Every structure is written in structure tokens, then in C-alpha cells.
Amino acid sequence: MLFKGVIHHMQENVLIGGYTKQTSQGIYQLQFNSQTAQLTPAKLAVKLQGPTYFAVSNEHILYTVVQDGEQGGLAAYDMKNNFAYLGSALQPKNSPAYVEVSDKRQLVFSANFHTGIVTIHQIQADKTLAITDQIQLTGHSIRPEQEESHPHMAHLAPDGNLVICDYGSDKVFTYSIDDAGKATKMGEFTAPAGSAPRHLVFNPQHPDIAYCICELASIVLVLNYHDGQFEQLQSYPLLxxxxxxDNTAAAIRISADGQFLYTSNRGHNSIVSFKVSASGQSLEHLQTIKTQGDFPRDFDFDLTGQYLLVPHQKSNDVTIFKRNLETGYLTFINNDTQVPEGTCIVFY
Incomplete structure (x- = not known):
């Protein structure tokens, strides 16, 4: 079992950001104490418009979604230098909904729900981004919200291929990415009609197994993965x-040991957890626990894996759950900390 013995990271840094439609001004920094399970009050770290998703590189560069007037894209900030602004890679129209950093490949991926474009960026020597390729997705499905392609995730698989979840077309696409950051399509998987695949995680113990959360059907799919191709093994309800x-499923996370899978529901306002079978190929419903806040979009484990923190987009607070490393069960601790309009949380 991982995380046995001495648990370091007593004082952990946390970033929470989201919409800036009401009271939020950007991305907030907090400290989480993993011994007392307490968060410090939120302090504004980066003032910017609409940082609904972001990622942190190993070199502590923050790459965040940003809206700048009529343009949207990614902005880079140096966290070691008091979040100094480094530069942006902007394009016309709305900002992306997702960003991911590959430190190994020195690439950054963004998925734009509004324009149907997945963008591949190369990290430059000065840590700013240069666009190397763009994938324009097309397609639609049976629900009114699925009138065109709406990519919601661009995630690097363990084998180095890029996996794109397209909410709009009910498809999961796979692309190979060459050293120049250019993409070549390899395969596409069709999820159940009207399900709207949103996010996906691979099992850390079984790189040939992935779990895909589908937003509109509120289900999680177990997928077999081989050489750029997905195949559905199972489907499990989240409600x-x-x-x-009304409910829309949102985030999906798997524990570092690959034994427990966690998902969030917005509307039902819950975290649904599963015990993962030894083969990774099936799930057993473990627990459905209310988050005691409104609209839990994103959530994540703390650095020790002993806690799960859930910001709420509508109730503007953060719920802390204690996580039993042996059983996977969550226990509500508190939701005393206020953070406005939170839709993304990152520990570092």
C-alpha cells in the first residue's frame, strides 16, 4: 500500500480558481495542513479573468485558462517568483475548458469546449508557450447540447498518445504526437449515445484500463485500451x-494505488466512489456521500492521499473529506473555508 510510514507534506500549497462572474477575481492560494485537516483563508494569487482550469509544471510554472476580452487561451505564471506573468498564447473567441502539462514531453494541451479545437503547445526556454498544432474536431450527437463538437479533455495516455474526450460527438479520439508537437489521428471510440464523455483517467497499475466519466448520462465507463484503440467493458451509474x-457528472480521480475511483455529481452534489477490482476491469460501488455544498465541479486528493478536497462553484466553499487509505471511504470533516466560484483545484 502506498503512503505507509511517515507522511510528509504537513503544510501543502493549494490553488483554487474558477469563474469570475460574481465575486471571484482569479486564482486563490491556500495552505492545507494535513495533520489538522485545516485550510488557511484564501489569498488572491493571480488576478485574471475566468481561470476555470489550470495545471502546474514540475518547475512550478502555472499554465492557466484565461479570457482576455474577445480572445481566449492559456497564460503562464512563474510561481517561484510571486506568480510573475510570463506571457500568453491567445486565439479568437472563448477560452478553453481544460489544460494539461506534460513535463516529460515539454508540451501543454488545451481543449476548447466552445470552438471544438484542441491545441498543442510547446514549452519554450522562457517557459512561455508556442502553438505547434491544432485539431479541429467536428461531429454531433442526439442531445440539444451536443449540436457540435465540444472537447472537454486532452489527456496524455501512459503510452504517450493524446486522448480527447468530446462531449459533443460522444467520441473519445486518440492521436499520436510527434517530437515536433504535431498530431496524427489513430482511433476513435464511440460512447453510448447522449452520454457526453467529459474526463478520463488511466489506472496507474493497469495502463491498458481507463475510466471515462460521461457528463450528461451521469455514468462512468470502464474501457480497455490498446495501441490507440478503446473498447467498452462496463458501464456504471453515478446516481x-x-x-x-438535473445532474451533470464532472470530475474523475483515481487513487495512486489504483484501488479506488472517485467521481463528482453537480446537482445531486455528491462524490461517488468505487472499489476497483484487482484486474482493473470492473468496479464495485463503495459510497455516495453528499458534499454539503452546491455544484462540486472539480476535486482532488491532497499530497498525502489521506484527504479529498472539493471546491463548490455555487456555494463558494471547500469541503474537506478524510480518506481511509485501506477502505477508500470518505468522512466529512468540514466546509468552513470560503473560496468564490471554484471549478479547479491543484495541490503542489
Missing amino acids: PDNYNE
Whole structure:
């Protein structure tokens, strides 16, 4: 079992950002104490418009989604130098919904829900971004929200291929990425009609198994993966049978040991967890626990893996759960900390 013995990281840094439609001014920095399970009050770290998603490189460069007037894209900040602004890679129209850093490849990927474009950027010597390729997706599906392609994730698979979840077309695409940062299509998987694949994680113990959360159907799919091709093995519901109100599934995370899978529901306002089978190929429902806040879009484990923190987009607070490393069970600790409009959380 991982995380046995001495747990370091007593004082952990956390960034939480989101929409800036009401009271939020950008990305907030907090400290989390993994011994007392307490968060410090939020301090504004970066003032900017609409940082709904961001990622941190190993060199502590923050790459965040940003909206700048009529343009949207990614901005880079040096966290070691008091979040000094380094530069932006902007394009016309709305900002992306997702960003991911590959330190190994020195690439940054963004997925633009609004324009259907996935952009590949190379990290330059000065840590700013240069666009190397763009993938314009096309397609649609059966629901009114799926009138065109809406990529919601561009995630590097363990084998180095780029996996794109397209909410709009119910497709999961795979592309190979060459050393120059150019993409070549390898395959496409079709999820159940109207399900809207949103995010996906690979099992750290079984790189040939992935779990895909589908936003509109509120399900999680277990997928087999081989050489750029996905195949569905199982599907599991994220809502109780008797729940008939609006819900959109959002984030999915897997524990470092590959034994437990966690998902979030917006509307039902819950975290649904599963025990992962030894083969990784099936799931067993473990727990559905209310987050005691409104609209939990993103969540993540702290650095020790002993806690799970959930910001809320609508109730403007952060819920702290204690996580049992042996059983995977979550226990509510508190939601005393205020952070406005939170849709993304990153520990570092």
C-alpha cells in the first residue's frame, strides 16, 4: 500500500480558481495542513479573468485558462517568483475548458469546449508557450447540447498518445504526437449515445484500463485500451435509481494505488466512489456521500492521499473529506473555508 510510514507534506500549497462572474477575481492560494485537516483563508494569487482550469509544471510554472476580452487561451505564471506573468498564447473567441502539462514531453494541451479545437503547445526556454498544432474536431450527437463538437479533455495516455474526450460527438479520439508537437489521428471510440464523455483517467497499475466519466448520462465507463484503440467493458451509474432531478457528472480521480475511483455529481452534489477490482476491469460501488455544498465541479486528493478536497462553484466553499487509505471511504470533516466560484483545484 502506498503512503505507509511517515507522511510528509504537513503544510501543502493549494490553488483554487474558477469563474469570475460574481465575486471571484482569479486564482486563490491556500495552505492545507494535513495533520489538522485545516485550510488557511484564501489569498488572491493571480488576478485574471475566468481561470476555470489550470495545471502546474514540475518547475512550478502555472499554465492557466484565461479570457482576455474577445480572445481566449492559456497564460503562464512563474510561481517561484510571486506568480510573475510570463506571457500568453491567445486565439479568437472563448477560452478553453481544460489544460494539461506534460513535463516529460515539454508540451501543454488545451481543449476548447466552445470552438471544438484542441491545441498543442510547446514549452519554450522562457517557459512561455508556442502553438505547434491544432485539431479541429467536428461531429454531433442526439442531445440539444451536443449540436457540435465540444472537447472537454486532452489527456496524455501512459503510452504517450493524446486522448480527447468530446462531449459533443460522444467520441473519445486518440492521436499520436510527434517530437515536433504535431498530431496524427489513430482511433476513435464511440460512447453510448447522449452520454457526453467529459474526463478520463488511466489506472496507474493497469495502463491498458481507463475510466471515462460521461457528463450528461451521469455514468462512468470502464474501457480497455490498446495501441490507440478503446473498447467498452462496463458501464456504471453515478446516481441513485430514484433521483430524477438535473445532474451533470464532472470530475474523475483515481487513487495512486489504483484501488479506488472517485467521481463528482453537480446537482445531486455528491462524490461517488468505487472499489476497483484487482484486474482493473470492473468496479464495485463503495459510497455516495453528499458534499454539503452546491455544484462540486472539480476535486482532488491532497499530497498525502489521506484527504479529498472539493471546491463548490455555487456555494463558494471547500469541503474537506478524510480518506481511509485501506477502505477508500470518505468522512466529512468540514466546509468552513470560503473560496468564490471554484471549478479547479491543484495541490503542489
